[in-house]
Amino acid sequence: MKMKVTKYPQSHLIIITDSGKKLIIDPGYFTYQSNFKVSDFQGADCYLITHQHPDHLDPETIKEVVGDKPVYGNADVVAKLYEVGVKGTEVRDREDFTIDGVKITPIDLPHFTKLGVEMPQNTGFLIDGVFFHPGDGDKAPDELESEKLALPIGGATITLDTALQFTKDIKAKMVIPIHYDYYKADPEEFKKMAEAFGIEVRPLAPGAETTI
Numbered sequence: 001m002k003m004k005v006t007k008y009p010q011s012h013l014i015i016i017t018d019s020g021k022k023l024i025i026d027p028g029y030f031t032y033q034s035n036f037k038v039s040d041f042q043g044a045d046c047y048l049i050t051h052q053h054p055d056h057l058d059p060e061t062i063k064e065v066v067g068d069k070p071v072y073g074n075a076d077v078v079a080k081l082y083e084v085g086v087k088g089t090e091v092r093d094r095e096d097f098t099i100d101g102v103k104i105t106p107i108d109l110p111h112f113t114k115l116g117v118e119m120p121q122n123t124g125f126l127i128d129g130v131f132f133h134p135g136d137g138d139k140a141p142d143e144l145e146s147e148k149l150a151l152p153i154g155g156a157t158i159t160l161d162t163a164l165q166f167t168k169d170i171k172a173k174m175v176i177p178i179h180y181d182y183y184k185a186d187p188e189e190f191k192k193m194a195e196a197f198g199i200e201v202r203p204l205a206p207g208a209e210t211t212i
Helices: 029-033 062-066 075-083 160-170 187-195
Strands: 003-007 013-017 022-025 046-048 071-073 097-099 102-109 122-127 131-133 148-152 174-178 209-211
Touching (some): 071 075, 160 187, 174 187
Antiparallel strands (some): 003 209
16 A cells, blocks of 8 residues: 655644545644645544644644544543643554544653653554554554654663664564754664665655655
8 A cells, every 4th residue: 555645843744644634643733834825724524643742743733633523642642632632532442443434553762861751642654554653652662564664763761773673573664754943853864874784764844745
């Protein structure tokens, strides 16, 4: 299955499947600090939210963005959505669901700060078994392989070295770097590191797309 992936600031992606279904992941507030508007992200077939931090779930815009379209997230995300007047559907770890024939597998990952303080519940999404978005996860889940990956390369507990280890552990062959708008990291440097191990890295500017 081919997908067109368009990257926006932080961890925000639009995925369009070869059947024409549009999925949007983590439309956070960094998007609107750039030259993008809420209307650019309305009308998707579904929205997937990994966790409640505003760089992934912007409480000021999420209701206008999603309208009456389905929104999926873990229990913590659903509770946050409820606070801002959005009805969300709760997902559970490793329990598949489908959106118009597209299989989505939610996968819980730890989410910690450098001080070891656990952060809000974080759930990644595996799309049709081949493309994984881990939210703010910094360690590959057990017993999971994904050929293609959107990967945080900057964060409180994320370095280029730990990002590379995540990539190896999940056995990814292609990576789209994400989550380096606040915690600065160089996607071109990560590309050089990964290529030494035969891993393709595709850095994308905001609004740029690639087919995977």
